[in-house]
Amino acid sequence: MPELPEVETSRLGITPHLQGQTIKAITIRTEKLRWPIPQELQKLVGQRIQSIRRRAKYLMIDTPEGTAIIHLGMSGSLRILDEAIPPAKHDHVDLVLDSGKLLRYNDPRKFGAWLYSEVGVSHDVLTKLGPEPLTDVFNTKYLAEKAKNKKAVVKQFIMNNVVVVGVGNIYASESLFMAKIHPKTPVGTLTLAQIERLVSEIKKVLETAIKQGGTTLKDFNQVDGKPGYFAQELHVYGRAGKECLICHLLIQEEKIGQRNTFWCENCQPFDL
């Protein structure tokens, strides 16, 4: 479900409710999500929340003692609720706050994660990640260097977390459409101008999606329960067989690396 814009939307939504609060209790109702939920998380009880950060699609809740690391997987979501509201199905973790509210984590498919790291120590899941797409470190020069002599197709390349983080299946197809690049192009054959466009469009697509509160396809909701509005702006994702919004040719769909990929054969010519 959630890609970077959805995670960032969640971060912006929960931050005002969490910052400065003391954690009164942590309720864990499920032993294992993607990995077992560590008992060490209980060390955060009594700690004051200093900041809520995002790295790739991970959220980090920082306290002086340590950090809770949260990943939403495919179906995870976070809400702020009154403490008295009883948990529903798939409500796996609660962070109970001094304010009488709690942060509640729901995840039907359990592909998400809650992890813990001591203060000053980075968790294994974070150490191998590539640059953030919305920073200056992710630029034409960097991507051109990474792409040099590589045979990987560009769709899979930009979804590789070592190359750049936060570009998931929806925004990969959308960015390639906006950059007018065919998803199957081997990255080593991209021109510098194409790479420049790709970098620029990835940033633009993600930034726009964040402003719209993310993409709600089925069940993603913002922290307050409202949907995201970026779905209305999708040009190719989920539009197989429909007319391209630019040239009216029918949108193509095919699996690339086991993930559905959408493009317009006319706007994104495959020229080698």
Add this chain to the structure above:
DNA sequence: CTAGAGGCCTGCCCGC
């Protein structure tokens, strides 16, 4: 090293 497939889970949608 890389690419490709499998696996983790549940819910939902489709076709019979």
Add this chain to the structure above:
DNA sequence: TGCGGGCAGGCCTCTA
């Protein structure tokens, strides 16, 4: 109406 199959926004791990 019920049931089986296929599919889903992520990403780690194993194999060749």
